[in-house]
Amino acid sequence: MKPEIAAQLEGYQDMLQLAQAAEILGEDFRTEKGAVATYLERLHPARLSLRVSRIRTETPSTKTFRMVPVDGVLPPFQAGQYVSLHVEIDGIRTNRPLSIASPPTQSGYYDLTVKRVPGGLVSNYLLDNLQAGDRLVSSGPDGCFVYNPLLHGNRLVFIAGGSGITPFMSMIRETCDRGLDRQITLIYGNRSEDDVIYHAALTGLAEAHPNFTYVPVIEKPGPGYTGETGFMTGELMERVTGDLSGAMVYLCGPSAMYDFCLGELQARQVLARRIRREMFGPPVHVSQCPGWPADISEDQSFAVSIVGGPVVTARAGTPLLTTFEQAGLAPPSQCRSGECSLCRTRVLKGRVFQPAGVPLRQSDREQGYVHCCVSYPLEDLEVLIEAKG
Amino acid sequence: MEHYDAVVIGAGNAGLTAGAALAQGDAKVLVLERHNIPGGCATSFCRGRFEFEVALHQLSGVGTPEKPGPLRMTLDQLGVMDQLDFMPMSDLYHVIIPGKLDILLEPDRARATATLQRHFPAEADNIEAFIDLVYKVFGEVIGAFYFKDPEVHPDKYPLYFQYGLKPLQAVLDQHFRDPLLKTALTPYWTYMGLPPSRLSFIDMAAMLFAYIEFLPYHLKGGSQALSNALASRIVACGGKVRYSCPVEKILVENGRVAGVRTADGETIQTGQVVSNASKIATYIDMLEPDQVPEAVWGEMKRTSIGPSAFTLYLGLDQPPEALGISSSTNFILGHTDADAVYDQMKNLEIDHRDGMMMTCYTLIDPGFSPPGTSQVALITLKFGDAWLQVPPAQYAAEKYRLADAMLQKAEEVFPGLRDHIEEMEIATPITHMRYLDTPRGAIYGFEKHIKDSPVFLPNRAHIDGLFLAGGWAGPNGFQPTLEAGFKTGRAVLRRLGK
Numbered sequence: 001m002k003p004e005i006a007a008q009l010e011g012y013q014d015m016l017q018l019a020q021a022a023e024i025l026g027e028d029f030r031t032e033k034g035a036v037a038t039y040l041e042r043l044h045p046a047r048l049s050l051r052v053s054r055i056r057t058e059t060p061s062t063k064t065f066r067m068v069p070v071d072g073v074l075p076p077f078q079a080g081q082y083v084s085l086h087v088e089i090d091g092i093r094t095n096r097p098l099s100i101a102s103p104p105t106q107s108g109y110y111d112l113t114v115k116r117v118p119g120g121l122v123s124n125y126l127l128d129n130l131q132a133g134d135r136l137v138s139s140g141p142d143g144c145f146v147y148n149p150l151l152h153g154n155r156l157v158f159i160a161g162g163s164g165i166t167p168f169m170s171m172i173r174e175t176c177d178r179g180l181d182r183q184i185t186l187i188y189g190n191r192s193e194d195d196v197i198y199h200a201a202l203t204g205l206a207e208a209h210p211n212f213t214y215v216p217v218i219e220k221p222g223p224g225y226t227g228e229t230g231f232m233t234g235e236l237m238e239r240v241t242g243d244l245s246g247a248m249v250y251l252c253g254p255s256a257m258y259d260f261c262l263g264e265l266q267a268r269q270v271l272a273r274r275i276r277r278e279m280f281g282p283p284v285h286v287s288q289c290p291g292w293p294a295d296i297s298e299d300q301s302f303a304v305s306i307v308g309g310p311v312v313t314a315r316a317g318t319p320l321l322t323t324f325e326q327a328g329l330a331p332p333s334q335c336r337s338g339e340c341s342l343c344r345t346r347v348l349k350g351r352v353f354q355p356a357g358v359p360l361r362q363s364d365r366e367q368g369y370v371h372c373c374v375s376y377p378l379e380d381l382e383v384l385i386e387a388k389g
Numbered sequence: 390m391e392h393y394d395a396v397v398i399g400a401g402n403a404g405l406t407a408g409a410a411l412a413q414g415d416a417k418v419l420v421l422e423r424h425n426i427p428g429g430c431a432t433s434f435c436r437g438r439f440e441f442e443v444a445l446h447q448l449s450g451v452g453t454p455e456k457p458g459p460l461r462m463t464l465d466q467l468g469v470m471d472q473l474d475f476m477p478m479s480d481l482y483h484v485i486i487p488g489k490l491d492i493l494l495e496p497d498r499a500r501a502t503a504t505l506q507r508h509f510p511a512e513a514d515n516i517e518a519f520i521d522l523v524y525k526v527f528g529e530v531i532g533a534f535y536f537k538d539p540e541v542h543p544d545k546y547p548l549y550f551q552y553g554l555k556p557l558q559a560v561l562d563q564h565f566r567d568p569l570l571k572t573a574l575t576p577y578w579t580y581m582g583l584p585p586s587r588l589s590f591i592d593m594a595a596m597l598f599a600y601i602e603f604l605p606y607h608l609k610g611g612s613q614a615l616s617n618a619l620a621s622r623i624v625a626c627g628g629k630v631r632y633s634c635p636v637e638k639i640l641v642e643n644g645r646v647a648g649v650r651t652a653d654g655e656t657i658q659t660g661q662v663v664s665n666a667s668k669i670a671t672y673i674d675m676l677e678p679d680q681v682p683e684a685v686w687g688e689m690k691r692t693s694i695g696p697s698a699f700t701l702y703l704g705l706d707q708p709p710e711a712l713g714i715s716s717s718t719n720f721i722l723g724h725t726d727a728d729a730v731y732d733q734m735k736n737l738e739i740d741h742r743d744g745m746m747m748t749c750y751t752l753i754d755p756g757f758s759p760p761g762t763s764q765v766a767l768i769t770l771k772f773g774d775a776w777l778q779v780p781p782a783q784y785a786a787e788k789y790r791l792a793d794a795m796l797q798k799a800e801e802v803f804p805g806l807r808d809h810i811e812e813m814e815i816a817t818p819i820t821h822m823r824y825l826d827t828p829r830g831a832i833y834g835f836e837k838h839i840k841d842s843p844v845f846l847p848n849r850a851h852i853d854g855l856f857l858a859g860g861w862a863g864p865n866g867f868q869p870t871l872e873a874g875f876k877t878g879r880a881v882l883r884r885l886g887k
Contacts, residue, residue, distance in 0.1 A: 001541050006844050008543050011554040019691050019840040026690035032828050033673045043781045044823050076782045107782070144436060144814075149789050150796065151810055272438075273706050273811035332425065332633045341434070342425050342633070359435035363610035363617045384624070387425055388634035388653065 045075055045140040048083065052134045053109060058197045061116040062163070063127055064101065068109045070135060077141030079104050079170040080278070084139040084334045085112065089125045094325045096122045097281070097335050099166035099252075100141065101198075103173035113197060115163035139334050145252065145278040147171060147182075152248040157241050158186045159232055159261055161253025165197050167278060168252065172202070176209045185213040185241045189232045189257065193218055193225060215240045232257070234264035244270050252278040255289075279337030282319050282355075282374050289355045293378060302377040307348070307384045314381070320345070320352070320372040324385070331372070331387035338374040342387070345372040350381035393419045395661040395881050396649050398636045398675075401429025401825075402867060403858035403874030404665030405619035409467045410878025411663075412628030414887050419657065420623060421649070423635035428616030429665070429825060430832065431867065436812040438759050439704035442766065443816075444832070445612035446580075446748045447605035447718060449596065450868040451475055458603030459535070460868045463875050464615075472618040474609035476753050481600055483716035484576050486724065487801050490569050493716055496604045498524070509570045519564045519574070520597075526552050527598040530591065549591075554839055557585035557593045568725040575727070576720035579746060579770055580866060582696045582833045584727035589839045592864075599868065605718070607753040612867070635826075639664070639671070639855065641680045646854030649675075661854050661881050665874065667827045667834065668861040669694075682851045692841050695865075696734050697776075697818030697830035701767040701795050704812035709752050709763045713803050719747040721802050737775035737787070739794040745769045747799060762811070767799050773818035773829030788815045827861075834860035856881060 006012060049070035056064045068074075082099045102111035117123045130136075145167055147156070158168045165188055175182045190196045196216055206214035217228040217236065228236060238244055249270060251261055258277060265275060283289055287298045298317025305311045306329060314323040321343050324330040333343040338358035347368045353376040354360070360371060372383075397408045400422035411418040426432055430444035452458030457465070464470050481494040481501060492508055494501045502520050506513040529549040533541045543550040552560065557578070561571045571585070577596045578588050585593070608614050620630050639662055640648040648658040664671040668689065672681050705712060722730070723741040733742040751763040758764040779787050792815045796807050818830035825832065835841060848862045858877035859870050 001844065005541055008550055009553045009844065010551050012844075015554050015840045016845060019845045022691045022840065023687050024690075027693065028686070029669050029689050029694075029828070030673055030678070030686065032669055036670070036822055036826055036828060037674075039777060039819075040823055043784060043819060076784065078785050148813060150793050150807070151813060271706065273809070339435075344425055344632075359437075359440075361433050361435060361440055361610070361613055363433075363614035366610070366614075367617050367621055369617075386630055387632040388651070 048138045050136050050138055052130055052132050060194055062197050064111050064113045066109050066111055075140055077104055078146040079174045080146040080167040081141040081143040083141055086137045092325055101166040101169040103170050103177055105177050113166050154182045155247040156182055156184045157247045157249045159251045160188045161257040164253030169198055176205050183211050187215045187232050189217040191219045232261055234268050244268055248274055250276045255283045279339045281336055286317055286376050296378055302380050304381045314377045316376055320375045330389050331385050332389055333373055336373045338371040343372045344369050346384040348382040348384055351378040353378050390658055392658040393417050394885055396659040397663045399665030400427040401665045401859055402431055402870040406871050406874030407663045407858050407878035408623045409619050410875050412623045412626035414882040416885055416887055418628040420630045421634045421636050422632050425632045427620040428613055431612035431616045433611045433613040436814055439812050441702040442611040442750055448867050449599040450603050451606045452603035463872050469618040469622050475606045478605040478717050478753050480716045480718055482718040484573050484720045486722045492573050496601050498601050509567055512565055515564045523594040523597050527594045552590050555590045557588045557590045560590045572725040581837050584731040586728055587838050639675045663856045663858055663877055665859045669828045685851050692835040694829050695831045695833040695836045696770040697773040697821045697832050699769050699771045700816040701792055702814040703765045703810050705763045705809045706811045707809045708761055709749050714749045717749050717752040721745045734770050735772050739791050743769045745798055767795055771818055776818040788817055833865040
């Protein structure tokens with residue numbers, strides 16, 4: 001509309017005057033330069049620069065790396081959250097999510113506890129090579145495995161297996177340090193007594209804090225052991241915590257533990273909204289997951305053709321993300337459990353296996369998008385990687 | 390070095406339709422998105438067994454195949470309609486002031502009018518006159534602007550020239566006495582973020598007209614389905630979309646766009662850039678001050694940054710009917726003073742002064758959450774400023790504290806809601822700032838005060854080869870931004886001679 005026509009709108013002059021006044025009196029947004037990035041850097045930094053300040057051996061197979069910021073301060077986090085530690089090993093760039101074991105009240109460092117995985121690329125590298133003074137980059141803290149004060153109440157049952165203890169350690173320390181009104185029972189399963197991480201610390205906390213009960217459970221104990229043994233059954237849970245119906249149950253551990261413990265909880269009518277479960281990486285043996293085709297072995301290999309890139313050989317039992325990393329073509333990733341969605345990749349041709357319960361957007365599923373950290377090739381594939389790695 | 394005919398910064402609604410228009414017009418186009426998924430606001434996320442819609446409440450302008458609305462026609466021209474499953478909503482909205490007002494309107498002119506007249510019999514004629522005015526004024530707007538009349542003149546469009554710059558409040562006061570009636574007719578002001586005293590009557594008329602005539606819609610798979618379909622269309626037409634790839638700088642040589650540089654240092658050559666990023670980020674962060682004409686600073690000084698929002702996404706382990714939720718779109722208010730609600734949007738606290746909206750998607754599409762469950766979003770508009778003052782160490786605690794206040798408000802209307810929450814995610818203005826990269830987490834862009842209308846502030850390009858599209862450069866909301874991107878994409882095609 002021409003200005004002389006627009007000027008015939010009723011109230012035009014008044015509004016024009018308002019606009020002209022604002023042009024003189026309004027805010028100069030040039031002061032906003034960099035403001036969004038600067039603010040987010042304090043709360044949700046994409047990357048952290050960390051230095052190993054001290055290493056503590058927890059068990060024969062486990063160490064805790066105390067990480068301090070190289071410069072600046074560490075962002076706050078909620079007990080139960082993780083950071084994803086970036087490493088480059090023999091030219092392969094990858095990362096591993098590690099729950100922060102130190103409490104959120106400690107803002108000077110993050111304790112990251114690593115347990116050796118037989119044949120594991122990253123755990124062996126970190127345990128055998130990392131020295132005090134070494135520098136690493138990680139993601140900012142993230143994750144949904146946290147206490148919700150509006151919903152979870154004050155009777156908490158923590159069920160941990162092996163290195164799944166780490167998020168609980170942060171939650172327990174926070175509760176004890178701050179004297180929070182939460183009644184916590186930790187049921188902590190391990191194969192042998194040697195595998196129990198933080199045993200002395202947990203025993204000490206339980207002695208000092210009547211609202212924290214520590215129940216180690218050893219699957220195959222040595223002679224002289226007098227504690228709980230076998231599996232973490234519903235019967236055991238009820239015996240050490242009382243009625244489960246009013247409690248909030250948190251699970252963190254290997255997939256076999258989930259399969260067993262979730263069944264036990266369901267049998268006792270514990271509602272889905274009273275159970276929180278941490279994503280714990282891809283299954284160790286994907287072929288044991290329900291739905292894996294019987295005629296395909298984990299060692300079978302397929303050709304994966306990447307649009308605009310090479311054709312790579314992919315092992316059926318290896319997550320596609322790992323295959324892409326080995327080829328130097330990986331999209332960004334973080335949780336390696338299908339939860340954060342960063343490694344979203346489009347499969348144009350061919351079938352992949354995705355274990356049950358891995359979250360995926362409905363419209364992503366319809367268009368062939370997968371979270372490649374928990375997707376496995378079942379035949380030759382053509383994939384489109386659109387995210388900048 | 391890579392070269393493209395056009396580069397689109399940001400895969401929000403307008404970025405995606407611009408990209409799709411360019412790709413199907415045979416331009417070599419690259420869309421760069423900082424997040425790992427397309428959509429901007431038009432996205433979803435998963436928690437447990439639920440998928441949550443982030444931003445779409447009611448899609449306007451769709452219409453039916455027999456009587457298509459402008460958005461349906463745009464999406465049809467972009468070749469994505471066959472990928473989308475639109476579901477009409479049976480409610481226009483349900484507006485509630487506990488104990489005082491409880492009205493459910495249907496998206497039908499006659500029935501909505503009759504319902505209002507039943508509740509306010511003393512003002513039956515006034516209601517008829519107001520709705521009639523909405524239709525007549527908007528009819529003139531369609532004739533003048535949608536059909537691009539080259540000779541817009543007061544003699545031809547007398548109502549437009551009379552009402553075009555009138556505040557909504559003035560028109561309400563001219564028609565009605567009962568403040569409850571004024572409230573019952575105008576809860577949609579929250580879709581634009583400005584109360585009736587500051588919002589143009591035309592903007593409200595446009596919303597009422599678009600929702601009643603073309604019905605409010607939801608999409609199967611939520612707004613992410615639309616974003617995915619558009620992104621997929623760009624790729625199918627030979628374009629490229631790159632995710633997790635923020636743009637750091639727009640490169641300008643001799644006063645015209647020469648390319649962009651990504652955050653990881655890659656330079657991409659292009660003569661045409663469509664920025665779907667905020668106008669502030671585009672001019673202030675992505676360009677150097679000496680590259681920006683003085684006029685831009687004056688233009689931006691005229692406007693102010695609009696609100697962000699505080700949202701609770703809830704996955705409930707009961708079906709909607711078991712929780713007493715019977716309508717999909719609910720505006721839950723505490724009083725009739727919209728100016729007081731607007732003032733309260735600057736406050737961190739959430740209490741009886743706030744207005745709140747609750748959308749239950751499961752009522753529109755039972756498949757949107759698992760059988761026997763429901764998915765609900767509670768939202769109240771909040772300016773980001775107060776949240777920026779929360780110390781980072783206090784942030785999580787404040788989030789929970791205010792989510793609690795929000796649940797208390799919702800439970801006044803839906804008691805027992807809290808006892809059935811299986812998944813909860815809380816989004817604050819900081820969350821929106823993180824995912825949208827907008828100053829102060831603004832979700833609607835600049836405020837759309839009457840003085841900021843295109844009459845006074847047209848969306849002009851100030852640098853040769855730079856186009857702005859989206860809620861910061863024009864009207865906000867799904868339909869307007871989707872259409873704006875499409876028009877911008879076609880404008881770039883004309884520049885390219887395609």
